[in-house]
Amino acid sequence: MPILTSNLGFPRIGARRELKKALESHWSGKTGIHELLDTAKALRHTAWERQKAAGLDIIPSNDFSLYDQVLDTSVMVGAVPAAYRAIGTMDSPEVYFAMARGTRGRTGGDLPALEMTKWFDTNYHYVVPEVTPHQSFALASTKAIDEFKEAKALGHHTRPVILGPVTWLTLAKCKDAGFDTLSLLPRLIPVYVELLRRLAQAGADWVQIDEPVLAQDLDEQTLAALKAAYTAFADRGPGVKLMLATYFGSLGDNMEAALALPVAGIHFDLVRGPEQLDEVLEKARPELVLSLGIVDGRNIWRSDLPAILDRIESAASARRKLLIAPSCSLLHVPIDLDLETKLDPDLKSWLAFAVQKLDEIVTIGRALSDGRDSVAEALASSAAAAATRRSSSKIHDTAVQARLAAVTPDMANRQNPFAVRREAQRVRFGLPGFPTTTIGSFPQTDEVRKARAAHDKGELGDTDYAAFLRAETEAAVRWQEEIGIDVLVHGEFERNDMVQYFGEQLSGYAFTRAGWVQSYGSRCVRPPIIFGDVSRPRPMTVEWSAYAQSLTDRPMKGMLTGPVTMLQWSFVRDDQPRETTCRQIALALRDEVTDLEAAGIGIIQIDEPALREGLPLRRADWQRYLDWAVESFRLSASAVADSTQIHTHMCYSEFNDIIGSIGAMDADVISIETARSKMELLEAFATYRYPNEIGPGVYDIHAPRCPPTNEMGDLIRKAQAGLDPDQIWVNPDCGLKTRKWEEVRPALANMVEAARTAREAVS
Numbered sequence: 001m002p003i004l005t006s007n008l009g010f011p012r013i014g015a016r017r018e019l020k021k022a023l024e025s026h027w028s029g030k031t032g033i034h035e036l037l038d039t040a041k042a043l044r045h046t047a048w049e050r051q052k053a054a055g056l057d058i059i060p061s062n063d064f065s066l067y068d069q070v071l072d073t074s075v076m077v078g079a080v081p082a083a084y085r086a087i088g089t090m091d092s093p094e095v096y097f098a099m100a101r102g103t104r105g106r107t108g109g110d111l112p113a114l115e116m117t118k119w120f121d122t123n124y125h126y127v128v129p130e131v132t133p134h135q136s137f138a139l140a141s142t143k144a145i146d147e148f149k150e151a152k153a154l155g156h157h158t159r160p161v162i163l164g165p166v167t168w169l170t171l172a173k174c175k176d177a178g179f180d181t182l183s184l185l186p187r188l189i190p191v192y193v194e195l196l197r198r199l200a201q202a203g204a205d206w207v208q209i210d211e212p213v214l215a216q217d218l219d220e221q222t223l224a225a226l227k228a229a230y231t232a233f234a235d236r237g238p239g240v241k242l243m244l245a246t247y248f249g250s251l252g253d254n255m256e257a258a259l260a261l262p263v264a265g266i267h268f269d270l271v272r273g274p275e276q277l278d279e280v281l282e283k284a285r286p287e288l289v290l291s292l293g294i295v296d297g298r299n300i301w302r303s304d305l306p307a308i309l310d311r312i313e314s315a316a317s318a319r320r321k322l323l324i325a326p327s328c329s330l331l332h333v334p335i336d337l338d339l340e341t342k343l344d345p346d347l348k349s350w351l352a353f354a355v356q357k358l359d360e361i362v363t364i365g366r367a368l369s370d371g372r373d374s375v376a377e378a379l380a381s382s383a384a385a386a387a388t389r390r391s392s393s394k395i396h397d398t399a400v401q402a403r404l405a406a407v408t409p410d411m412a413n414r415q416n417p418f419a420v421r422r423e424a425q426r427v428r429f430g431l432p433g434f435p436t437t438t439i440g441s442f443p444q445t446d447e448v449r450k451a452r453a454a455h456d457k458g459e460l461g462d463t464d465y466a467a468f469l470r471a472e473t474e475a476a477v478r479w480q481e482e483i484g485i486d487v488l489v490h491g492e493f494e495r496n497d498m499v500q501y502f503g504e505q506l507s508g509y510a511f512t513r514a515g516w517v518q519s520y521g522s523r524c525v526r527p528p529i530i531f532g533d534v535s536r537p538r539p540m541t542v543e544w545s546a547y548a549q550s551l552t553d554r555p556m557k558g559m560l561t562g563p564v565t566m567l568q569w570s571f572v573r574d575d576q577p578r579e580t581t582c583r584q585i586a587l588a589l590r591d592e593v594t595d596l597e598a599a600g601i602g603i604i605q606i607d608e609p610a611l612r613e614g615l616p617l618r619r620a621d622w623q624r625y626l627d628w629a630v631e632s633f634r635l636s637a638s639a640v641a642d643s644t645q646i647h648t649h650m651c652y653s654e655f656n657d658i659i660g661s662i663g664a665m666d667a668d669v670i671s672i673e674t675a676r677s678k679m680e681l682l683e684a685f686a687t688y689r690y691p692n693e694i695g696p697g698v699y700d701i702h703a704p705r706c707p708p709t710n711e712m713g714d715l716i717r718k719a720q721a722g723l724d725p726d727q728i729w730v731n732p733d734c735g736l737k738t739r740k741w742e743e744v745r746p747a748l749a750n751m752v753e754a755a756r757t758a759r760e761a762v763s
Contacts, residue, residue, distance in 0.1 A: 437485060
């Protein structure tokens with residue numbers, strides 16, 4: 001049997017972010033739903049053609065989404081909360097986007113969006129399913145069937161992709177405390193059986209069912225749920241073969257349970273879990289098709305193809321039924337390296353984006369099927385690139401390495417404990433109770449984007465661009481003073497992205513022009529590439545922060561992105577431990593913090609929204625990660641005086657399991673997302689008795705609605721149930737970059753008024 005090649009999923013945004021532009025045009029009312037759907041169809045067709053042209057044997061369908069594949073699944077099984085059903089049919093675009101974004105007083109009333117959080121340990125966000133104890137399910141969307149038929153009509157016989165029922169239920173939330181979402185599985189299974197049968201009737205012979213939950217620690221109940229679901233699929237004879245896809249790590253102690261499931265094939269992530277290959281080969285039944293994920297679907301480094309072949313050739317000779325695949329969906333990498341025309345040639349030779357990874361998969365498949373000589377040129381090129389990268393002087397900086405070696409434990413500690421620092425800061429700033437602030441960024445208007453683009457193209461000179469930015473900054477400062485915000489921000493109009501802006505000014509970083517990946521919905525980011533040792537050649541933010549402070553007598557926050565987030569939201573070099581790279585970044589940021597302090601900036605925010613998402617999927621690996629992550633933050637923040645106030649920000653994370661480590665960060669003030677969860681995420685801080693100050697978000701910035709003053713006031717009162725009033729700050733959930741001024745102005749005015757009311761109530 002020849003070795004076949006397959007893919008688990010392809011990026012959906014388009015090489016030039018066509019989906020983002022079409023979504024935002026539709027949401028703004030400039031284009032109708034038909035134009036959006038036409039763009040979506042064109043993107044699907046292009047993706048299928050690309051994969052076919054690469055020579056891939058098995059191409060996925062239903063990996064496309066207008067917003068999020070978990071939300072797609074929620075709609076597919078009819079898990080649409082009642083409030084949204086009032087808008088229209090469950091599979092209508094109006095209902096779909098209301099769940100994703102809220103309604104802001106449009107048709108259906110003023111509905112908030114559903115909660116959103118990170119997809120396992122990635123920077124992709126998913127919309128959290130919401131269920132009730134009496135939840136009923138039905139096949140409410142035929143999207144998976146429709147897209148299979150669409151591909152078939154174009155001559156592509158695809159393998160449909162659906163999210164597995166057990167993973168979906170473990171991701172779901174119920175407002176009834178203590179309710180076990182897995183108890184809904186018997187009601188959910190018939191929907192999946194019906195879908196699989198209808199896919200078989202449409203002509204599908206294989207269906208990929210993603211169950212990434214298998215890479216986590218699972219209890220007996222979850223393992224039993226997996227067995228029940230897949231036994232039911234086998235017993236009810238849907239007529240298709242199932243490829244169970246696991247990824248993001250090794251199966252570990254879930255291996256035997258997974259191998260015992262009655263499926264025709266299983267996909268294994270051999271990039272994150274290379275050690276599991278021997279066990280898989282030893283224990284898998286002979287007829288089981290093994291899909292080997294040996295090309296990294298999470299990072300952009302070119303594969304060392306000869307080294308991969310050395311690892312898996314024995315597997316190919318020992319088994320007849322093998323597929324070669326990426327480790328996971330290619331959703332997490334940019335689309336095409338060929339669009340990058342300005343990258344350093346050496347660096348570019350070390351990289352592979354989604355299109356290039358398809359070529360790598362096909363090359364490995366051909367080498368295994370037809371021998372290495374059949375792809376000798378590709379293998380030689382791969383080996384040469386790997387050798388050049390290992391020896392390149394562009395990667396290694398002896399000064400950075402020496403500085404890191406000289407770090408002592410005391411460098412990660414503030415001069416005095418929080419109680420002492422707090423008094424010094426209160427004397428310095430004299431802030432009122434329930435002080436108000438924002439998380440950092442203000443709306444990036446069309447004018448701001450156009451000015452930045454013109455400057456990048458050389459059409460707007462440095463002097464004129466700086467004058468434009470000064471005007472935007474001053475206007476933002478004056479407006480904040482006008483509505484009465486207590487601690488101001490300069491708005492970050494000069495910044496393109498909270499990671500990219502800093503990475504562009506650090507040595508060891510590189511940037512793409514078209515290396516976009518989806519974060520959620522229409523939100524796309526261009527992760528930097530950390531290719532070498534990291535250092536800070538010169539100050540990065542001091543000039544703009546100092547200018548903004550010169551405009552006002554109120555405290556102005558200096559805004560930085562923390563070392564863990566700089567690491568997590570980048571494509572990180574894979575030739576040294578991640579913790580080493582993180583500490584290098586921390587030292588670079590330490591220099592920036594001390595320079596800001598020297599320039600008179602007394603409040604400095606070091607954002608770490610990615611700290612929780614970096615947590616390994618297996619609990620046994622948590623403490624080691626948390627130790628170096630917390631140390632890195634403290635290393636960046638601790639070289640300042642007691643009267644300098646250090647803030648940090650975290651968003652869309654479950655904090656309960658790591659609250660002790662968050663406390664160990666020892667930030668003077670932490671702001672967190674709590675509006676969308678109605679203060680649910682604050683419970684961990686209250687139970688832990690978080691000792692420092694905290695800003696629980698009262699304004700969900702990811703929805704285009706303006707929360708009224710009383711709604712924010714209710715959230716502040718909820719916060720007081722678990723915190724002392726003198727601990728509480730009042731702020732939005734996150735930065736306001738993606739919102740419009742007409743949304744932001746009334747919302748922040750309401751927030752300030754809610755804080756004033758809270759002060760009066762406790763005075």
